[in-house]
């Protein structure tokens with residue numbers, strides 16, 4: 001944990017990762033780095049940070065950063081001036097518009113842009129170029145929630161706030177691995193459990209770290225959620241838990257929806273069968289829910305990323321509407337948003353089916369925005385949603401694309417096709433922070449350097465509708481510029497300068513706030529007119545604020561709908577009968593498994609930032625696929641071996657992790673690795689691009705797949721001061737180190753090849769080798785001064801344990817003779833602590849040390865914390881500490 005001196009020049013900002021939106025205090029060190037601490041005054045986290053937030057200081061280096069505009073010259077990118085690059089973009093768009101019309105231009109944006117950036121980009125394309133084809137990675141993320149909210153509430157409003165998680169007596173997490181993905185909220189939930197005795201139910205096909213903390217865990221079959229919540233609605237009615245007064249006064253459509261629910265899940269037995277659950281578990285859940293007025297049901301991608309995501313969202317919402325558990329302290333359906341500004345993007349209208357400021361494409365709304373922007377060419381109909389947008393690019397209908405703040409060549413479903421489509425573009429512009437990612441490498445014509453977290457300045461909105469400032473605390477490097485300004489410069493060069501006269505982020509924000517209030521008589525939920533006249537100083541000093549905050553108001557609103565007043569024409573909420581639940585794509589003899597995809601604790605998306613952190617790399621350093629032991633045995637797969645996972649759309653080669661946490665017939669693979677960091681682990685390439693009919697969100701968690709064992713002659717790793725990429729490391733993953741480069745690999749090359757490779761690297765002055773042909777082992781180390789310069793391990797076994805140990809030695813400034821010997825033996829030096837896989841990222845505490853502490857008598861998380869400090873800072877590793885204690889106990893009892 002870093003020491004933080006509150007009197008020093010700390011800047012209060014917001015974490016750039018998940019939608020919890022934690023406040024961060026960053027104290028620049030004057031040489032490009034900063035000390036990071038949680039902001040005790042921020043209402044999202046009250047000073048706490050998770051492992052990713054705590055490691056932000058390790059992601060600030062300028063290595064790999066895009067610092068100057070670049071233009072493509074044949075196969076190469078060359079540095080260009082801003083003027084040249086911007087003119088190229090403006091001229092290119094103009095050329096495409098003249099030849100093919102404005103709809104041949106598209107922008108693909110991101111929930112990691114600031115609200116100001118998002119607003120400017122949306123205004124340029126929809127308002128002035130006149131193309132509706134603006135969509136965002138939120139289509140892959142929150143679109144089903146948006147559609148579900150709009151259908152049920154008449155507007156995209158989250159009815160509750162984080163405090164509800166502290167006040168609820170029952171928290172239901174559906175399709176959410178909050179322990180890893182919203183860790184600080186999860187800790188609030190655990191505190192409520194501990195201090196107030198709240199109950200936790202977790203509904204997920206996998207026994208996740210989140211599930212391990214649950215009082216009741218429902219290992220649901222993929223896609224079983226609609227049936228489960230239909231069954232719950234039926235149960236609530238049958239057991240008198242419905243609030244008839246609320247339903248009568250504030251809702252429409254209850255009877256039809258109940259009839260549909262009865263057709264889908266008439267009884268507990270039918271529900272259990274449809275959801276792949278045990279009847280006792282379903283009954284226990286229903287009874288708990290029926291009996292607990294203060295219930296929050298929080299949900300995330302297990303709900304949204306589904307071809308029935310909108311129905312899933314509303315099936316949950318229905319149970320809250322029926323019981324009147326909405327907008328009351330401690331009672332609400334609650335969407336946990338993913339990205340730091342997923343909400344801001346929804347507010348500005350960054351989705352293709354929205355225009356701006358929660359307005360759509362009705363004639364009256366188009367007319368209103370047209371007048372406000374003074375934009376005669378404004379788009380008048382919905383644009384193409386992400387998946388359709390990339391299909392249109394593939395067909396050659398969209399000819400110019402600007403990608404801002406997202407990495408679609410990795411994150412879109414059927415990512416190989418999406419990537420291939422990019423090569424058809426006449427003009428392909430990317431604004432990013434990095435010089436290289438899979439999207440840029442798909443052939444971008446123009447690269448525009450955007451300011452990154454710590455350099456940029458503006459606002460983001462978190463999951464509870466709270467607007468917070470991100471503030472710059474580092475100088476802007478190279479020629480990087482804020483995205484809103486880059487957009488404005490292109491607009492000016494296209495002749496729209498008048499509408500983009502923003503001098504600061506505050507200017508953009510004020511206009512956005514004014515539009516939200518423009519001719520808004522209360523019919524539009526999103527109204528921040530109260531912030532439309534903020535002075536520059538007030539904007540700089542803005543404290544986290546809930547929306548709405550209307551003109552004349554000084555305080556936002558925490559909760560909605562306790563008294564009805566929905567944003568529909570008649571003020572009533574809508575129950576909407578769901579379709580019969582079914583996954584879109586069926587499994588078959590060729591593709592008998594279901595591939596589920598998602599996140600791990602210590603990486604963020606495509607790793608352009610977290611991938612730089614050595615601390616975060618040590619938890620799960622390389623790409624893998626999880627499979628149930630029985631399925632593994634049947635397929636001839638072993639833990640630590642390798643497998644080819646294939647679907648109709650692509651294939652990956654992944655390490656095999658055999659685990660009881662996985663259901664039979666299902667696979668799970670994390671989404672983080674790309675061609676930038678690994679050889680064949682772009683999991684998006686496997687995922688089918690089938691989408692929800694209402695939200696257009698792809699079903700990223702249930703693609704039919706097959707898995708086959710693959711074997712390599714050897715496994716190993718290479719640690720080196722300079723980046724090396726041996727050509728015969730066929731399957732390789734880059735692993736961040738503090739003072740060098742790590743590569744975990746599998747290879748079919750013979751040992752001699754490896755020996756020759758090391759020999760060819762030169763200098764044998766201070767060298768040690770170990771060659772054992774019979775055992776298939778080759779190890780080499782080169783020393784310079786007192787430290788390791790290079791270390792190579794090749795062997796037949798899974799190299800992970802040796803890797804963890806060698807990494808620790810590699811990072812040392814000088815080694816003892818003992819340690820030098822230990823390095824090649826693959827065993828720890830006498831007396832030295834062996835780490836094992838890092839469990840506690842904050843203090844670098846490994847599994848081995850934890851097991852040892854338990855063996856020496858530590859019986860609880862607190863006792864482990866007292867001995868090793870593990871789990872005492874961010875708490876992200878507490879579920880794993882508990883698992884280790886339980887494992888030790890089970891082992892003793894055997």
Ligand SMILES: Nc1nc2c(c(=O)[nH]1)N[C@H]1C(S)=C(S)[C@@H](COP(=O)(O)OP(=O)(O)OC[C@H]3O[C@@H](n4cnc5c(=O)[nH]c(N)nc54)[C@H](O)[C@@H]3O)O[C@H]1N2
Nearest residue numbers: 018175176177181222223300301302338598599601604605
């Ligand atoms: N560490 C980390 N945290 C993150 C991110 C990250 O990259 N890394 N990304 C952020 C973003 S953008 C997002 S959107 C959030 C996502 O946060 P989460 O939604 O919590 O994360 P996921 O791992 O995508 O999926 C959640 C769970 O849904 C389960 N699931 C799959 N299918 C079903 C189903 O049919 N029904 C149910 N009930 N569950 C199912 C999966 O097994 C998985 O455990 O995380 C945010 N936080």
Ligand SMILES: Nc1nc2c(c(=O)[nH]1)N[C@H]1C(S)=C(S)[C@@H](COP(=O)(O)OP(=O)(O)OC[C@H]3O[C@@H](n4cnc5c(=O)[nH]c(N)nc54)[C@H](O)[C@@H]3O)O[C@H]1N2
Nearest residue numbers: 137140141405406407411431432433450597605606608700
């Ligand atoms: N199979 C499968 N696919 C998924 C998911 C899944 O669960 N399964 N989840 C989906 C979800 S929920 C999400 S949110 C997406 C995330 O997927 P992406 O958005 O593609 O992933 P990131 O790695 O966050 O990409 C962000 C890019 O923006 C850059 N960047 C960061 N900040 C800025 C900035 O301020 N300005 C600019 N111009 N660039 C910036 C980064 O360097 C990086 O290249 O993945 C989706 N894809």
Ligand code: SF4
Nearest residue numbers: 015017018022050053
């Ligand atoms: S929970 Fe972690 S990743 Fe999410 S905002 Fe807070 S510190 Fe950042």
Ligand SMILES: [Mo]
Nearest residue numbers: 140141338339
């Ligand atoms: Mo997301």
